[in-house]
Amino acid sequence: MSIVLVLAGLALLVIGGEFLVRASVGLSFKLKISKLVIGMTVVSFATSAPELLVSLQAALEGVSDIALGNVIGSNIANIGLVLGITAIISPLTVDKDFYKLNWPMMMLLSFALYYFLKNDQVLSGWEGFSLMLVLIIFLVVLIRASRKSSKANLEEVDETLSVVSNFKIIIWLLIGALGLYYGSLWLVEGAEQLALSIGISDYAISVTVIAIGTSVPELAASVISALKKEKAISLGNLIGSNIFNIASVLGLTAMIKPIEVNPNTPEILSTNIFWMIGFAAILIPLMLIPKRFEMGRLKGMLLFGAYLVFIYVALR
Numbered sequence: 001m002s003i004v005l006v007l008a009g010l011a012l013l014v015i016g017g018e019f020l021v022r023a024s025v026g027l028s029f030k031l032k033i034s035k036l037v038i039g040m041t042v043v044s045f046a047t048s049a050p051e052l053l054v055s056l057q058a059a060l061e062g063v064s065d066i067a068l069g070n071v072i073g074s075n076i077a078n079i080g081l082v083l084g085i086t087a088i089i090s091p092l093t094v095d096k097d098f099y100k101l102n103w104p105m106m107m108l109l110s111f112a113l114y115y116f117l118k119n120d121q122v123l124s125g126w127e128g129f130s131l132m133l134v135l136i137i138f139l140v141v142l143i144r145a146s147r148k149s150s151k152a153n154l155e156e157v158d159e160t161l162s163v164v165s166n167f168k169i170i171i172w173l174l175i176g177a178l179g180l181y182y183g184s185l186w187l188v189e190g191a192e193q194l195a196l197s198i199g200i201s202d203y204a205i206s207v208t209v210i211a212i213g214t215s216v217p218e219l220a221a222s223v224i225s226a227l228k229k230e231k232a233i234s235l236g237n238l239i240g241s242n243i244f245n246i247a248s249v250l251g252l253t254a255m256i257k258p259i260e261v262n263p264n265t266p267e268i269l270s271t272n273i274f275w276m277i278g279f280a281a282i283l284i285p286l287m288l289i290p291k292r293f294e295m296g297r298l299k300g301m302l303l304f305g306a307y308l309v310f311i312y313v314a315l316r
Contacts, residue, residue: 002197005190009183010213013050016179021046022161023172029162041139048244050214053184055253064259065203066188068268071250072276073211075242079279080307082219083238087300090226094235094293099284102239105138109246110277118269121261128254135247200315203265207272207314275310
């Protein structure tokens with residue numbers, strides 16, 4: 001029953017997230033928001049909704065392990081699993097702009113999260129607010145920089161949604177909201193039951209099973225585009241997802257209910273958060289050595305192999 005709940009919860013999160021993205025983009029066009037702003041803010045926030053709902057539901061139920069594990073595991077999966085498999089299928093060219101703003105921001109937020117949690121074993125409301133504030137400043141800088149550049153990537157914004165009726169937008173919003181609500185409810189409940197039945201911690205389940213589940217949409221999209229030899233998933237999009245996971249998912253959750261580190265799961269601060277920082281940090285040497293600004297198959301295998309080691313260690 002616990003596995004059924006987890007799978008049903010993940011399916012509802014994927015469906016709910018997809019409808020929420022459509023409704024959000026359609027509504028943004030109605031409000032005459034520019035395509036650039038929609039791509040960089042609305043789409044990013046909407047695609048982070050499944051992680052946000054799971055973390056919020058877990059925090060409200062007092063299972064903060066799942067809230068933290070979901071984000072830490074998802075950030076590791078985005079690089080080790082999604083980027084690793086995509087690079088194995090089709091080598092990626094890395095945009096030189098990547099290390100100027102996105103990568104430093106991801107590293108800054110990763111270290112800030114570690115400091116906040118290590119300091120007093122809790123991510124407080126004020127700390128969550130500061131993460132959100134940094135995210136807003138980052139987005140303003142990013143949008144201004146993109147307006148000056150002709151290279152702004154807006155392919156993820158579907159222009160056909162600009163002519164969608166108000167009725168459809170309302171229906172999509174309702175489907176999205178219900179899917180995300182019940183999906184997060186079932187996923188957290190199923191994860192707790194699964195952890196209990198196989199004798200491992202809620203945190204171990206969240207950092208592996210739930211994290212992989214919430215990364216499935218990114219993985220599917222990137223694998224399909226790589227197989228079609230089309231534009232593969234952008235490294236910037238994955239980094240952006242990691243930034244949103246820390247700043248908006250944990251930031252907003254902590255503002256509603258502070259996230260405490262469970263003393264029964266010391267691996268959160270002793271090992272797993274260092275895995276997250278390590279996967280983020282290794283992108284720079286991988287990007288520069290031996291062939292500059294290319295993520296080839298060998299590098300993809302290295303990332304994917306490291307991810308398998310992480311899963312083995314996390315589930316021991």
